[in-house]
Amino acid sequence: MGGTKAKGLLGGERISEAEHAVMEALWVRSPLSAAEVGEAVGGQRDWSLATVKTLLSRLVTKGALATEADGRRFLYTPLIERADYVGGESRRLVDRLFGGRAAPLFAHLAESEALSAQDIAEIESLLQELKQ
């Protein structure tokens, strides 16, 4: 209990990869207009403004974003929290590939040298917290 509260995203609606890039921009700062979102993602993806507008609309339809009128335009705000999205995606991966258990995932990252010394240190201290 305690944690997920009204997570938006009605039904089994999922956020696609392109849509996710838009969400990231709005998780960094919101509310933003379509044009501002365009600028924000401009660094990563080379999208026309039209594309950004399409993605915003789809996200609104999916219940992932709220709109607030600001004169003749809209400002967009996330309705789902990044932590919830990230948690959901992580769990999906762990379920699909590691039978729902996190240790094998961790083992995999470790084996494939995907863990930096800093990662290891951080994880270790997290472990200490968990254990007590």
Place this chain on the structure above:
Amino acid sequence: MGGTKAKGLLGGERISEAEHAVMEALWVRSPLSAAEVGEAVGGQRDWSLATVKTLLSRLVTKGALATEADGRRFLYTPLIERADYVGGESRRLVDRLFGGRAAPLFAHLAESEALSAQDIAEIESLLQELKQ
């Protein structure tokens, strides 16, 4: 260097979720005929044999499976290793959601209570190995 060797999967070809279920069956046991794959996945997904055949064909096209004639039918064998696939998918997720660093992923799993006591114990012992 040293690690991934000839990974199959030409180009940016990706394995879809349905296709992945087929791969799992073949990673458990191979080579298998289409009918055998159908039986193997029968428990998880409720697919007609036709669907299984479609997925097998697509996987062959993508370079993820090899075929070996056995009389009038084919036997299918994975061309990519499960470890490579799993590693790739894991890295994709970590890159997309955690800036490529594993510690935040771990922190997330920990926070969302996705770690069992056993997970924690296992990870701890993995950490010990890594440290020395």
Place this chain on the structure above:
DNA sequence: CTGATACGATTACGCCTGTAAACTGAACCC
């Protein structure tokens, strides 16, 4: 030899995605 079978290959089809152009209506400038 001939009909029934068992396979892979071909075709189907609607939905989602990525990527955008065209349309439409309101607001603003002269």
Place this chain on the structure above:
DNA sequence: GGGTTCAGTTTACAGGCGTAATCGTATCAG
């Protein structure tokens, strides 16, 4: 007030995915 501009809405369209049915043919039973 009329044209220009800007924003959202509608339409587009190819490619991937999930899910099959159908077709063509090689083989097997009788």
